Amino acid sequence: MGFFSFARLGVALLTLLAARRVYWELTVGSQRRAFSTQHGCVPAHKKKTRLPFGLDMLLKDQKKFREYRVLEYIIEFFRDENAHTIDLRYVGQHIFVTDDPENIKTVLATDFGRWSIGVARIKWMGSFLGTGIFTSEGPVWKHSRETLRPCFERSQVSDISLLDKHTTRLIDSLSKDGSTVDLQPLIQDLTMDITSDFLFGISTDSLDKSKDDKHTKEFIKAFEYIMVPFDVENLGLWTVVEQLLPNRKLKKCTKILQDFADRIIDEEIAARKSSPSKPSRYVFLHELLDTVPDRIRIRSELLNIFLAGRDTTSALLSNVLWTLSRSPTIQSRLRREITSHIGDAVLPTFTQLKDMRYLKAIMNESQRLYPVVPSNTREALVDTTLPRGGGPDEQSPVFVPKGASITYHIVAMHRRVDVYGEDADVFEPARWMDGEHGSSPLRPGWGYLPFSGGPRVCIGQQFALTEAMFVVVRMLQTFPVLESRDSEPWTEKINITASNRNGCKVSLRMAE
Ligand code: HEM
Known part of the structure; x- marks a missing residue:
């Protein structure tokens, strides 16, 4: 083909593209402009990028990841931009980021039906969890x-006996001579044993030293690899490409997860054959076996629940014990509350736990500063609006086109000075105790959202809090000395949850 033919082809292509653009402007574009005007929308603050496609932001994100400072960066980002809702173009995607409670409420609750959990989440999580509560929508x-x-x-x-059985195993397994113990991995075993016992009627029993926990260990390692299948410290542009290539280890790990869940199902089926009597309480796995004929679906539901119930509660519990170990004043006050509400040797009841205001305040404050799910995303199913963020004062609605995403950063919202005061970066449980901190009681509403909100609010919230409070009380009742053995600051380890990558290193002593 000669030069002129190439040129002609080029001109024809450009004309076609221009015609397509004109057609789009006259149809979709004009509909969107009309929609936006009708709803009084004004553009949101736009993030200026230096490189095309927001590549400079991607490079900066990767740098912060390598330094384990992504969360700190997110908090600073909103403060530096001096805005709460920001419009970004990021590697070919149109994303709004927000730490505005009104916008988050709209996406999660008021306009629930207009937003999806997103194709990316369904595809990515679905690839290893299968179809379950976390990876599905609609019916x-x-x-x-x-x-x-x-x-x-x-x-x-409120059934404390199940919590007690596993917590006692944890306590029995701990060194009590004051040597350094990292509680975090043990707490992860604990939450996994409790979740499986509670929801499947069969515990993984990884804290039971008489049992071989080879499969549980393998499962945990596989889960961790799937969540972050690259070396964080060498993260670079190549990693993005690498993630698109076939990965045999990822497949192997997915198989390990599936085999693990299958073993639980097989065990339950065998137990039913040998003893057909049903337990008195409602057990999720039993209900699934009775009502869902599809084995793969049952396995997927189990894996979805492990994702929900294990890392989340263990991160909260580990953070709380880490904080108590390095805050003698807060620890002493909590010990006094335990003594006055329960006593030092008696098992706490569900009602007593609920009535402990200071313990609840510590839980709140831990989740405020170190939210276990620090950020999340939704995708617009239709052209829609956010109620705030438009214009210089951010008080006007913002137009969001179908297909755009919103990433809401709970971690940044929980540090907002206008909601929590000038000491928003300080760990201070008293801010949750009416009359003890500041001139007016703290009522953050949607400005405090560790368990999300709306129809997809965390279904395990009450269970997780009861579990965490129970374990904290039992630990303090058992160990009059709980001291930190870690001089490092809290440092993030992020996958879909955030925990302290330095663990929870403490020294424990029983009464003389
Ligand atoms: C401190 C502990 C926990 C935290 C901070 C937490 C947080 C959350 C958050 C933020 C969501 C919303 C996710 C989204 O919409 O994308 C969620 C959903 C969920 N959580 Fe939790 N969670 C915790 C413990 C648990 C436990 C112990 C269970 C069950 C044993 C559980 C079960 C679930 C389930 C099933 C969902 C999905 C709900 C739905 O989509 O309808 N969570 N959780």
Whole structure:
């Protein structure tokens, strides 16, 4: 083909593209402008980028990842931009980022039906979890949620005996001579044993030293690899490309997760054959076996629940004990509350735990400063609006086109000075105690959201808090000395949850 033919082809292509653009402007574009005007929308603050496609932001994100300072960077980002809702173009995607409670409420609750959990999440998580409560929407999600809901009724959540059995195993396994113990991995075993016992009727029993926990260890390692299948310290542009290539280790790890869940199902089927009597409480796995004929679906639901119940509660519990170990004043006050509400040797009841205001304040404050799910994303299913963020004062609605995403940063919202005061970066449980901190009681509403909100609010919230509070009380009752053995600051380890990558290193002593 000669030069002129190439030139002609080029001109034809450009004309076609221009015509397509004109057509788009006259149809979709004009509809969107009309929609935006009708709703009084004004553009949001735009993040200026130096490189095309926001590549400079990607490079900066990667640098912060390598330094384990992504969360700190997110908090600073909103402060530096001096805005709460920001419009970004990021590697070919149109994303709004926000730490505005009104916008988050709209996406999660008021306009729930206009937003999806996003194709990326369904595809990525679905590839190793299968279809379950975390990876589905519409009727499939509704069915999962309805099957799970009875597990979390008060009568079930308030059953302390299950928590006690596993917590006693944890306490028995700890060194009590004052040597350094990292509580974090043990707490991860604990939450996994409790979640499996509570929801499947069969515990993974990884804290039971008489049992071989080879499969549990393998499962945990596989899960951790799937969440972050690259070396964080060598993260670079190449890593992005690498993630698109086939990965045999990823497949192997997915198989390990599936085999692990299959073993639980097989065990339950065998137990049913040998003893057909049903337990008195509602057990999620039993209900699934009775109502869902598809084995793969059952396995997927189990894996979805492990994701939900293990790392989350263990991160909270580990953070709380880490904080108590290095804050003698807060620890002493909590010890006094335990002594006055329960006593030092007696098992706490569900009601007593609920009545402990200072313990609850510590839980709140830990989740405020170190939210276990620090950020999350949704995708617009239709052209829609956010109620705030438009114009220089951010008080006007913002137009969001179908397909754009919103990333809401709970971690930044929990540090907002206008909501929490000038000491928003300080760990101060008293801010949650009416009349003890500041001139007016703290009522953050949607400005405090560790468990999300709206129809997809965390279904395990009450269970997680009861579990964490129970373990904290039992630990303090058992160990009059709980001291830190870690001089490092809290440092993030991020996958889809955030925990302290330095663990929870403490020294414990029993009474003489
Ligand atoms: C401190 C502990 C926990 C925290 C901070 C937490 C936080 C969250 C958050 C933020 C979500 C919303 C996710 C989203 O919409 O994308 C969520 C959903 C969920 N959580 Fe939790 N969670 C915790 C413990 C648990 C436990 C112990 C269980 C169950 C044993 C559980 C079960 C679930 C389930 C099933 C969902 C999905 C709900 C749905 O999509 O309908 N969570 N959790």
